[in-house]
Amino acid sequence: MTIDRARVTRRGFLGLGAAAGIITLTACGSDSDGDSGSSSSGGGKLVMTVWGGETDKTAYQKRIDLLVKKYPDISITLQLIPSETYEQKVQTMIAGGSGPDIMQVAENVNVYSSKNQLSPLDDLAKGAGIDLEQRFGPIGSLYSYKDKVYAIPDRSGAMIVYYNKTLFAAKGIQPPTADWTWDTTLSAFKELTVPGKQWGFAGAGWWAQWWSLAYQNGGKIIDDSGKPAANSDPVIEAVQWAGDLVNKHGVVPTQKQFADFGADVGGDGAFAQGKIAVNATGFWAISGLLKSNIEWDIAPLWRGKQQAVTAFGSGLAVSRTAKNPEAALKAIEFLTAPDAQKVIIETGQDVPANLDVQKSDAFLKPTWMTKPVDMDVFGESSSFIYRAPFIPEWNEMQKAFENGLNNVWIGKEDARTALNAIQKRLETIIKPAG
Secondary structure (H helix, E strand, C coil): CCCCHHHCCHHHHHCCCCCCCCEEEEECCCCCCCCCCCCCCCCEEEEEEEECCHHHHHHHHHHHHHHHHHCCCEEEEEEEECHHHHHHHHHHHHHCCCCCCEEEECCCHHHHHCCCCECCCHHHHHHCCCCHHHHHHHHCCCCEECCEECCEEEEEEECEEEEEHHHHHHCCCCCCCCCCCHHHHHHHHHHHCECCCEEEECCCCCHHHHHHHHHHCCCCCECCCCCECCCCHHHHHHHHHHHHHHHCCCCCCCHHHHHHCCCCCCHHHHHHCCCEEEEEECCCHHHHHCCCCCCEEEECCCCCCCCCECEEEEEEEEECCCCCHHHHHHHHHHHCCHHHHHHHHHCCCCCECCHHHHCCHHHHCCCCCCCCCCCHHHHHHHHHECCCCCCCCHHHHHHHHHHHHHHHHCCCCCHHHHHHHHHHHHHHHCCCCC
16 A cells, blocks of 8 residues: 555645745735734734645735735735745744744644644634634634644645546446445445456555544544553554455555556556546545546545544644734634635635635635536535544654554554554653643
8 A cells, every 4th residue: 555645744745846945925914113013903014834835825825915905904924834844944933932923733733832832822712703613613623732722724624535437337336425334335445446457445544544444433543531542442443444455355556556557656646547446535636636537526435333534624823922913813813714715715725614615606616626526525524524633742643653554554464463562652652631
């Protein structure tokens, strides 16, 4: 099993095309006093850091332009930092007292908050009248640590199923739905597989995929007390099921077979080539598929004992060095409201976190969509999203899983053995939240 290079981390796939250095863009309002500090009107000069490529730069700048048009007392300098250096660069800025006012964060949000590098936003959000649950649904308080919110959701789309309509029709299989079970899914994968030529599924070896299976099976990666639960029976069963798709059932290509598809071709690329019938991934795969010759559509992820699916997204946080937290939150409130959120989908950047926008024609029928695609799948999937543990040791945890599960994916080790070893490793690096 292989993993697409572009999706090893959230910053990884969002960082495609980023330049080698910081790109700085400025959108200014009238801000006549030139003061970068606090303002009784909630205005001032702000710095906002994000990662990404050209599409991200365009989308963020358009949203900032809308912001300063509405609030001319605010000016924002946008700094686009390469994804691979983002975390180090931003932490260095904060440590030096010159951190951004607004910063993009993702799964590693609590790497920052646990070091007191972010400002808690509960009181600010309440003062600004932001109802997180109403605006964002299940992910409203996703970016929390020790019962405090440290970022407001900005972009969020559930992992979804991409399926090849032609291959399904040829086998007389109905399109996948959220009611498919593991057994239904495996049966379909087997029917859709032609040994050595065509495979039913792209695989579930990426954390976002097998974590979804673990939570569907009633498991958790971190238990309610904050302790790792990687070797619990539900998690072991989920990982073994994912590994068996490759090594027992042959419905997922092996690493060697993936290599035969071409250099750096993973699940997304192999699906676009028509070699794979089903791929579970995020919104970002759409841009490549619009250029593909295959007939495809999307559907919600199947279920296990319960429905659960990973959400991909990022939030906007206020650094502790922000000179005017109120102005920063005022900007975030606008950037996560419908007018600015519509730009996210209009530019084809991502799924907006705002639920009203997800339900709007702007999202359901984007102007750039050239194929009949059921975009309502993202809204349907939003109710299945589980709350992933964004612990301070996120980076170390993911490294432990990546290194520890490789032998499972290539069939050299069973899931229980691998996860028992990973559990011991996690117990040395994860400190339960107190």
